[in-house]
Amino acid sequence: MISVVLDFETWSCCDLKKAGAWRYSEDLSTEIICLAYSVDGQPPAAFQPSAYEPDHPFAVHVHEPITMFIAHNAAFEHAIWENIMHRRLGWPMLPAERWHDTMAVCAMKSLPLKLELAATVMRLGFQKDTEGTKETLAYGRLMAAGETIKATQKFTRIVNYCKQDVRVEEELHRHLRGLGAAERKVWLLDQAINRRGIRLDLPLVKACRQICRDASVPLAKEFTALTGIEKPGSPALLPWLANNGTLLPNLQKETIDRALKIETDNSDAGDMAPENPVLLPPDCRLALDLRRQLSSASVKKLAAMEACAGSDGRAHGLLQYHGATTGRWAGRLLQPQNFPRLSLKVESEAIDPDQLVSVLQTGDADFVSAMYGNPLSAVAAGLRHLLVADSGNTFIVGDYSKIECVIVLALAGQQHTAWEVIEKGSAVYTDMASKIFKRPVAKTDQAEYTIGKNIVLGCGFQMGWRKFKSRYGAGLPEELCQEAIREYRTVFAPAVPKLWYALEDAAVRCIWDARPVESYGIEYRLENGWLTARLPSGRKLWYFDPKPGRKAMPWSTPEEPDIRAAFEYSAWKLGKWKRIVAYGGLLTENVVQAMARDLLVNGMFEAEEAGYPIVLTVHDEIICEVPHEKANSYVLKQCMETAPPWARHIGIPVAAECWTGERYRK
DNA sequence: GTACTCTGCGCC
DNA sequence: AAACGGCGCAGAGTAC
Numbered sequence: 001m002i003s004v005v006l007d008f009e010t011w012s013c014c015d016l017k018k019a020g021a022w023r024y025s026e027d028l029s030t031e032i033i034c035l036a037y038s039v040d041g042q043p044p045a046a047f048q049p050s051a052y053e054p055d056h057p058f059a060v061h062v063h064e065p066i067t068m069f070i071a072h073n074a075a076f077e078h079a080i081w082e083n084i085m086h087r088r089l090g091w092p093m094l095p096a097e098r099w100h101d102t103m104a105v106c107a108m109k110s111l112p113l114k115l116e117l118a119a120t121v122m123r124l125g126f127q128k129d130t131e132g133t134k135e136t137l138a139y140g141r142l143m144a145a146g147e148t149i150k151a152t153q154k155f156t157r158i159v160n161y162c163k164q165d166v167r168v169e170e171e172l173h174r175h176l177r178g179l180g181a182a183e184r185k186v187w188l189l190d191q192a193i194n195r196r197g198i199r200l201d202l203p204l205v206k207a208c209r210q211i212c213r214d215a216s217v218p219l220a221k222e223f224t225a226l227t228g229i230e231k232p233g234s235p236a237l238l239p240w241l242a243n244n245g246t247l248l249p250n251l252q253k254e255t256i257d258r259a260l261k262i263e264t265d266n267s268d269a270g271d272m273a274p275e276n277p278v279l280l281p282p283d284c285r286l287a288l289d290l291r292r293q294l295s296s297a298s299v300k301k302l303a304a305m306e307a308c309a310g311s312d313g314r315a316h317g318l319l320q321y322h323g324a325t326t327g328r329w330a331g332r333l334l335q336p337q338n339f340p341r342l343s344l345k346v347e348s349e350a351i352d353p354d355q356l357v358s359v360l361q362t363g364d365a366d367f368v369s370a371m372y373g374n375p376l377s378a379v380a381a382g383l384r385h386l387l388v389a390d391s392g393n394t395f396i397v398g399d400y401s402k403i404e405c406v407i408v409l410a411l412a413g414q415q416h417t418a419w420e421v422i423e424k425g426s427a428v429y430t431d432m433a434s435k436i437f438k439r440p441v442a443k444t445d446q447a448e449y450t451i452g453k454n455i456v457l458g459c460g461f462q463m464g465w466r467k468f469k470s471r472y473g474a475g476l477p478e479e480l481c482q483e484a485i486r487e488y489r490t491v492f493a494p495a496v497p498k499l500w501y502a503l504e505d506a507a508v509r510c511i512w513d514a515r516p517v518e519s520y521g522i523e524y525r526l527e528n529g530w531l532t533a534r535l536p537s538g539r540k541l542w543y544f545d546p547k548p549g550r551k552a553m554p555w556s557t558p559e560e561p562d563i564r565a566a567f568e569y570s571a572w573k574l575g576k577w578k579r580i581v582a583y584g585g586l587l588t589e590n591v592v593q594a595m596a597r598d599l600l601v602n603g604m605f606e607a608e609e610a611g612y613p614i615v616l617t618v619h620d621e622i623i624c625e626v627p628h629e630k631a632n633s634y635v636l637k638q639c640m641e642t643a644p645p646w647a648r649h650i651g652i653p654v655a656a657e658c659w660t661g662e663r664y665r666k
Numbered sequence: 667g668t669a670c671t672c673t674g675c676g677c678c
Numbered sequence: 679a680a681a682c683g684g685c686g687c688a689g690a691g692t693a694c
Contacts, residue, residue: 134668137668141667233674233688233689235672251673252674252675295674297674297676297688297689298675298676300688301687304687323686328684329685330686331685331686331687332686332687333687335676335686335687337677337685337686338677338687340675340676341676341677403678404678404683463682463683464680467681467682471682500680500681501680554679555679562679575670575671576671583680584681585680586682586683588683589683589684618677619677619678619685620678621678668693670692670693671690671691672689672690672692673688673689674690675688676686676687678685
């Protein structure tokens, strides 16, 4: 088999970051500057593509069906190939099966996705030409501005830059190798989903944008007139509030909500942190209220939707294969994985999606306001419904019930508890709440019930009482949070802490002794520069550059030190390449999240085989789009509940809830 | 202008 | 005796 590593340089009036590769490649202003390529590791060649000629030196590779085309983020090269090389210039099609993606392998092996950074951390001989990147972008801007003559002088420079990229990619590929057969199938499915895209209700997007504009302009003016601050999102509001008699620790939503609540509901004053004021001056109250109304960040998705919609009215490229280290997909462009789950209520009646849509379709902010109050909130609540099935089609959507909770219980060996969580449902939460609060708690005791539910579902990964209090129980006494955590660890799921310690011990021993160590069916092993964790499915998680280390335990003091063996590794966290010290809860979380992903992938393949094409996935959720007459949510339920042998062996109760509808919802 | 960091917000 | 898991994006501010 012959491998051709290739890289396009292009320019366009279209913004690649906002539009995504598919929309960008469709844009009529997008032009190829050059194509550089290397055949089987030979020094790179480059040319400026023009109308297809069968005798072109590059065409021989296209004609040879077993030749593979390798690129970093192959979806970009593939899109340019399809929409420009094929449609515009007449070259033959190259199906996804002919492509290999080095970025996908970087993702799988927990390296940075950005080529430049991957080359750096891998210490490759060839490195990205960072000056070339800047010059190429500058060239594109000149061309987009119509300054052709000045730009042309830079052409040779860009060709050399492009060739250097190919050298880096070729070397990276030689070090990383392939995805393996199983993950290659997943990647191909990922490419198919991104290629299909998901339809957007663009007229409704437009109406929603109008509503947001009309609603926010007067509010923003009022805010500026009051505070003298131009932008409602500015951190300058904090000192302004202080000067006007209101000291707040930050401008987080919850802080603002509580500060506003204190004025109207003094009974809650006891819960307030001491730094918060007991009385809120009217100016501060108004400023905070305006900021709160304007801070609905999620409506920014409207612009993202318009920017990335393709000529087919669909958004493509919303998913990044293996975007998370555990193998989960990450969301791109309009980020479809964090739509608000708001449900609007009028006089405690929930608003039906169809009704909300019909109100938003008016595009009339005053009307929306009259119906539901804050129009920005109404738009935010309707965002999910902007994803629609094409005419004649319907969505079939399913999600796995409490999947991470039941996996951690089953993996730890408490299968009976896992089944109870699925079969008894809310009774498990009320039981937990009753024990924590030491009195009978019913499902209708909302606050207590929610605490019970959060403990059952959320404490499998070593969450401590402080974290629990800050996340779920702001108003709860410390002792109660401690008691709740204790209840989970000693009574509800005593096997789970053992799992944390066992996985940490296994990984640490593997690294310190440099030998494979297995525990709870997870095998840790050193492979070249990585620590791998083999999951029950056979897939591996990769931890880059692991090194033995020591860590002081939280109770360690200079007089009585308690320093233990540990290990650290490198990973991409919060936009940075960082060293991370592992602990049991983290390793457990990784393994459990990864197993949930493997179950999801299994369900995805089952759905595809049943003829239900997937158009989106959100961690534990599968969204298929099928013709009306084929739509049967029970079929998807069966697909998703078909557990692979490894999951049956562990005894994971796999349950899915499915529904159909023409608009996406929660 | 561009790149980067920080803060904040949304979800699983 | 024990722990902030996994993400992306936008806006603001700052440095170059």
